[in-house]
Amino acid sequence: MVEIGAVQGRFQGLHLGHMEFLLEAKKRCQFLIIGITNYDIHSQYISDDAKLNRFRSASNPFTFFERMMMITASMVEAGIPRDQFTVVPFPIEAPERIPNFVPDEVTFFQTIYDQWGRQKVESLQKMGYRVEVMWERTDADRLTSGTEIRQLMHDGGDWESLVPPAAADYIHRHGLWQRLQD
Numbered sequence: 001m002v003e004i005g006a007v008q009g010r011f012q013g014l015h016l017g018h019m020e021f022l023l024e025a026k027k028r029c030q031f032l033i034i035g036i037t038n039y040d041i042h043s044q045y046i047s048d049d050a051k052l053n054r055f056r057s058a059s060n061p062f063t064f065f066e067r068m069m070m071i072t073a074s075m076v077e078a079g080i081p082r083d084q085f086t087v088v089p090f091p092i093e094a095p096e097r098i099p100n101f102v103p104d105e106v107t108f109f110q111t112i113y114d115q116w117g118r119q120k121v122e123s124l125q126k127m128g129y130r131v132e133v134m135w136e137r138t139d140a141d142r143l144t145s146g147t148e149i150r151q152l153m154h155d156g157g158d159w160e161s162l163v164p165p166a167a168a169d170y171i172h173r174h175g176l177w178q179r180l181q182d
Helices: 016-027 064-077 097-098 115-126 145-153 166-175 176-181
Strands: 002-009 029-035 085-089 107-111 131-136
Touching: 002 016, 016 029, 016 064, 029 064, 029 097, 029 107, 064 085, 064 166, 107 115, 115 131, 145 176, 166 176
Parallel strands: 002 029, 002 107, 029 085, 107 131
Antiparallel strands: none
C-alpha cells in the first residue's frame, strides 16, 4: 500500500463504474487524491482537442463544484472517512500544470479501456509519476459510461440505478438532470 495515491477523470456524471475505480484505488493507498479533469471547459488550453467528445459543452453539464460534491458524498456514503481523500482540479489538457495540484511522490492508479487511457498512462509516466494500471478492459466490459448516464437523463430514462445513491440525491436536490433536457 502506498501512502498517497491519485486518480483522475471527468466524472460527468459520477456512476457506479467510477465508484468501482475510486474504491479500488483507495484500497491501494492511505490517502487518495481524486483529480477532476475538464474542470474549466472554457480553459485557454483547449484548442484543437475541443472537437473531441470530452471537451464538448454538452458532455460537461456539471461544474467542478457539483462533481466534487457528488464524489465527496458518494465516497463518504461508501464508508471512506473524509480525512482519507481529497478532490482537486486536474488539468489533463495542460499536463505541465498538474504538479500544481498533485505532488510528485504520488502513485497514479489508472484503468485502461481505450487508446485515451493508454495516452494518459504514457503522459503521466513521462512527467515522472509512478503509474499502476489496476485493470485493462474493453468498452464492452464497462458497467456504464458518463455518455450513457447523460443520455438517460436527457431521455428521462432510469439513470438513478447506475449512479451512487448520494450522487442521485445531489442531482435531484439541485435539479441538475434538467440541464440535459433543455
